[in-house]
Amino acid sequence: MQAKKRYLILLSAGACLGLLFYLGGIQLPAASRSRHDRSRNGYRPDQPWPHFSDPLHPFLPWDQPDTEEYNVHISPNQKRDVNTSVYKGKRCRMDSCFDFSQCQRKGFKVYVYPQQKGEKISESYQNILSAIEGSRLYTSDPGQACLFVLSLDTLDRDQLSPQYVHNLKTKVQNLPLWNDGRNHLIFNLYSGTWPDYTEDLGFDIGQAMLAKASISTENFRRNFDVSIPLFSKEHPRTGGERGFLKYNSIPPFRKYMLVFKGKRYLTGIGSDTRNALYHVHNAEDVVLLTTCKHGKDWQKHKDARCERDNAEYDK
Numbered sequence: 001m002q003a004k005k006r007y008l009i010l011l012s013a014g015a016c017l018g019l020l021f022y023l024g025g026i027q028l029p030a031a032s033r034s035r036h037d038r039s040r041n042g043y044r045p046d047q048p049w050p051h052f053s054d055p056l057h058p059f060l061p062w063d064q065p066d067t068e069e070y071n072v073h074i075s076p077n078q079k080r081d082v083n084t085s086v087y088k089g090k091r092c093r094m095d096s097c098f099d100f101s102q103c104q105r106k107g108f109k110v111y112v113y114p115q116q117k118g119e120k121i122s123e124s125y126q127n128i129l130s131a132i133e134g135s136r137l138y139t140s141d142p143g144q145a146c147l148f149v150l151s152l153d154t155l156d157r158d159q160l161s162p163q164y165v166h167n168l169k170t171k172v173q174n175l176p177l178w179n180d181g182r183n184h185l186i187f188n189l190y191s192g193t194w195p196d197y198t199e200d201l202g203f204d205i206g207q208a209m210l211a212k213a214s215i216s217t218e219n220f221r222r223n224f225d226v227s228i229p230l231f232s233k234e235h236p237r238t239g240g241e242r243g244f245l246k247y248n249s250i251p252p253f254r255k256y257m258l259v260f261k262g263k264r265y266l267t268g269i270g271s272d273t274r275n276a277l278y279h280v281h282n283a284e285d286v287v288l289l290t291t292c293k294h295g296k297d298w299q300k301h302k303d304a305r306c307e308r309d310n311a312e313y314d315k
Contacts, residue, residue: 097207103146111145127237157191169203181208195268264290266301
């Protein structure tokens with residue numbers, strides 16, 4: 001019995017030694033080769049072997065703020081270059097995407113691109129360009145300009161609109177003075193299409209400033225973009241006759257305090273706001289008129305107020 005136990009112990013010990021020898025036999029040659037390579041490359045045993053836990057910098061998305069850890073090993077000049085390349089699109093600010101040097105040398109002058117032959121342009125956008133060209137700030141020399149305005153109509157970027165300009169991405173990129181939109185100002189009233197009305201203009205505005213109506217707080221770049229009101233195609237380019245405006249008139253000499261006339265979106269973005277306007281409409285000094293006639297299948301979504309609202313809107 002004792003001999004049997006001794007045999008089992010010897011067998012177990014032999015198996016363990018064989019396993020250890022097997023594992024060590026695989027790693028030992030590699031280790032010796034590694035030492036040989038290190039000595040051949042000038043490695044000294046007293047010099048610690050460098051350890052790279054993560055030899056590559058982690059990928060930093062363009063819209064994610066840089067951190068101290070990411071910039072800890074780069075010089076101030078390199079950090080400035082990194083920030084300059086990152087500050088594009090949503091992160092643009094005047095100090096990163098606008099070149100003031102031309103304005104300081106030549107003064108504040110605005111250049112409007114010449115209208116290209118065959119390009120359609122809406123009356124509203126033509127009014128904007130005409131107002132700029134009639135201003136004392138206008139210059140016909142791009143070399144004297146501090147600010148650039150496209151002659152391509154960017155006001156209506158709804159693909160369902162007859163005034164939608166196609167292939168705008170290619171046309172803008174081919175402009176010799178585009179320079180990724182730097183020192184450019186783009187005007188826009190409508191973007192996207194029903195029912196989502198995304199704010200995609202159909203081309204990359206790059207470092208250009210955006211003067212836009214109904215811009216969301218998520219996409220608005222403070223101290224860079226300009227929020228403008230949504231005006232109709234019938235809005236006059238200039239004011240009324242002299243003396244029409246009354247100063248220091250309390251109460252003011254006008255019949256209406258608030259007026260709105262537009263489409264009432266039955267579904268999608270804007271529907272909650274437009275559908276609530278009837279609560280403050282009194283048909284006297286507050287007149288808010290909406291119509292349900294919007295889109296091809298508006299009748300599928302119409303509610304109990306649509307017929308009355310449509311009649312008041314048409315009247």
